[in-house]
Structure formats: structure tokens, C-alpha cells
Amino acid sequence: MSSSAFQKEIDERTNLTSSNKFEMLLFRLGKVPGTQQAELFGINVFKIREIVAMPQITAMAGAPKHVLGMVNLRGQVIPVIDLPAVVGCVPETGLNLMLVTEYARSTQAFAAESVEDIVRLDWNQILPADHTASVARGMVTSIARIDDGQGDTKLVQILDVESILQRVMPNEQLEVKQDQVGPKLRLPPGAVVLAADDSFVARSMIEAELKALGLPFIMTKSGQEAWATLQEIAADARAKGQAVAERVAVVLSDLEMPEMDGFTLTRQIKADPALRAIPVVIHSSLTGDTNEKHVQRAGADAYVAKFAAKELADVLRRVLASSAETMAA
Structure with a gap:
């Protein structure tokens, strides 16, 4: 060829x-x-x-x-x-x-x-x-x-x-340690991190990291489940006169997932005027320049390779801080 x-x-x-x-x-x-x-x-x-x-x-x-x-x-x-x-x-x-x-x-x-x-x-x-x-x-x-x-x-x-x-081949470096992730983060009352990953191991590690950071979260197993959950939260927020971004501080998504992948989930969030203010962080083992460029084109706010606890904590800290500044402006 x-x-x-x-x-x-x-x-x-x-x-x-x-x-x-x-x-x-x-x-x-x-x-x-x-x-x-x-x-x-x-x-x-x-x-x-x-x-x-x-x-x-x-x-x-x-x-x-x-x-x-x-x-x-x-x-x-x-x-x-x-x-x-x-x-x-x-x-x-x-x-x-x-x-x-x-x-x-x-x-x-x-x-x-x-x-x-x-x-x-x-x-x-x-x-x-x-x-x-x-x-x-x-x-x-x-x-x-x-x-x-x-x-x-x-x-x-x-x-x-x-x-x-x-x-x-257990990798001890994948264990989430408090000194890696740094100080705990604080979200506005009622806000959560919405996470999506189809891998049991990945979900376990994400949960451990979010707990170490003190972040309340909802864990889902696919892009479709995450999207349905987001729609439910959005409907409840509208009924209470809230912005959805006040309820979902960030979406943390894998790329490869059944029913709906992370690319599609990201595009749908960013195409919806009521949801596009929510930061989307892609957390994936599909590394490489090509995939990272596609993630950017889909509209994601950040990309982190699995499983780097410190990198994920740093990105979440940066994205949440940027989002808070935007909402306060």
C-alpha cells in the first residue's frame, strides 16, 4: 500500500x-x-x-x-x-x-x-x-x-x-493517592461531576479519584446513559429555574462506550444551548495526536490519557476554575 x-x-x-x-x-x-x-x-x-x-x-x-x-x-x-x-x-x-x-x-x-x-x-x-x-x-x-x-x-x-x-500486570502507579491529586475541591451546593465509562476498572479508579478530590459525582456506564441522565437533570433544573451548569459542574467521559461514544456525547452537549456551558473532559486510553485532534473538533474542553491521577486532578482543577470564572462574569 x-x-x-x-x-x-x-x-x-x-x-x-x-x-x-x-x-x-x-x-x-x-x-x-x-x-x-x-x-x-x-x-x-x-x-x-x-x-x-x-x-x-x-x-x-x-x-x-x-x-x-x-x-x-x-x-x-x-x-x-x-x-x-x-x-x-x-x-x-x-x-x-x-x-x-x-x-x-x-x-x-x-x-x-x-x-x-x-x-x-x-x-x-x-x-x-x-x-x-x-x-x-x-x-x-x-x-x-x-x-x-x-x-x-x-x-x-x-x-x-x-x-x-x-x-x-498490576500497576501500582494507577492507585489513587491523596498526595498525587492535591487538596480537595469544592463545588457549589447541589452540583456534581457526571462521569461515563464502560470499564469496571476505569470506573473504580475514577470513583477513587473523585472521592479523593472531595467531588460528588454520578457514575454512568455509557454515553447514552450519561446523556439520559443529563437530560433528566436539565429538565429538573429548568423546572426550578436553574441553569444546568449549576447542577453539572463537569462531564468526564471515556471515548469508547456502547450505544453512544464519547465523541457523540460531547458533540450533543456542545450543540445544545442549555448544556454547552458545561465543561467536557475526555478521559481515554485511546491516546495519540489523531484522537486528541478529533476530541478537540468535537468540542471537548480537555483531554487526559488514562490513568494518570495527577494529570486528571490538574485538568479537573483547571477546568472547574475556568468554568467558575465564566459563570461569575
Whole structure:
């Protein structure tokens, strides 16, 4: 592929963010013991740096469970996680491929059996996986419904990679400590932070940080749920003759979420005259200049990469101070 064609492909993919769409890589990890099923799993293409045939892996002394070892990929040493073992699958043909991913400014690889396809989906095809058995183990954020072209619907499990990484390779730096976030903040009486994230681990960490900052909050699991909550608050505020910004001090949103993504949530907030004064902070593991530019075009007031407690606290402090000055003017 020529560089111009490659750039065109990137541009087309990133432009999907303006229409609540995204592309998902479908892959298989093997069969579930006791069944003949080799289920489909998915991951946002934006998080895939590359897919390579499984290279020679160097074992790591004292490696955590499910870490196969490390590989040298063009001068970068990265850990390789046995993803089938993590989710309880057994590959039939072996660990043939390595999915190299970028999460929260870190690089790691996941072993997989096979890659099936890349599909273009609307986020409203993605449903929260609240009631699946896997969710209790913190493995799956959502379920994608895909038409197989023969009148049937395939279900794809979208893995909570953030949770898996924290389980397999716990990062103590992700713990929220009071000395990191600084002094507590104070909101006007009745005001809250409205947060949205589909990852159990992310929600837990956001809640810990907001509590450390002394900020009251409402936590939601998707952009759609956050939008519905915002509409309810707005209706109540109007009935009481209040501005919505007096009730919602800031919206803190992930980008990848079922039903409605963070790009769409941000655009809808900023397009509504009654809501646009509310600051929107994007908090996402989808890092990189391209995504940050799209966040800016959507109208967000700030962007913070997961999971940096001090950076998030600093941004919230700055955005809230700026908003208070605007409302007082």
C-alpha cells in the first residue's frame, strides 16, 4: 500500500468518529472447555498498532501468571500476554498471532489464535454486557451484534482490556493517592461531576479519584446513559429555574462506550444551548495526536490519557476554575 493510500485509510477510519461509528477487529482465542464453541472477540482497531505472526518469545524470570514472556519488536521490548488463558479458552491450532496494542501510552502484545475480519459498526450496535457471566469476572465491557449476511446475528464479546492488563500486570502507579491529586475541591451546593465509562476498572479508579478530590459525582456506564441522565437533570433544573451548569459542574467521559461514544456525547452537549456551558473532559486510553485532534473538533474542553491521577486532578482543577470564572462574569 502506498503512503497516500495508507493515509487515506487512516483518515477514513478517524472520520468515523463524527458519526458514532468505529471499526472493530474480530479474532478468536480457541474453544471454551466443555463446548465446541470458538467464540468471537473484538477490539477497537484504533488500539491495534499491528498484527504479527508469533515471534520467538523470551521467558521472563518471575513473570506474572499469563505473561508468556517478552519479545523484541523492532528495538522495543514488550510483554506478551496469553489472552486465551486469561479468558479461559484453549487454542486448537496454537498461539499463532500477536496483537500489538497501545493502551494509555503503553505498548503490550496479546497472543491470539486467529484473526477473522475488520467490521465497521455503529456504537448503537454495541450493548452493555451488564448481565453476562464474564462481566462478573471483569473481562467484557460490551456485546456487539453483527449481521452474518444470512439472516442471523453473531454476538461478539468486546474485551475489557484495561481490566485484563490490571489483573495480569498490576500497576501500582494507577492507585489513587491523596498526595498525587492535591487538596480537595469544592463545588457549589447541589452540583456534581457526571462521569461515563464502560470499564469496571476505569470506573473504580475514577470513583477513587473523585472521592479523593472531595467531588460528588454520578457514575454512568455509557454515553447514552450519561446523556439520559443529563437530560433528566436539565429538565429538573429548568423546572426550578436553574441553569444546568449549576447542577453539572463537569462531564468526564471515556471515548469508547456502547450505544453512544464519547465523541457523540460531547458533540450533543456542545450543540445544545442549555448544556454547552458545561465543561467536557475526555478521559481515554485511546491516546495519540489523531484522537486528541478529533476530541478537540468535537468540542471537548480537555483531554487526559488514562490513568494518570495527577494529570486528571490538574485538568479537573483547571477546568472547574475556568468554568467558575465564566459563570461569575
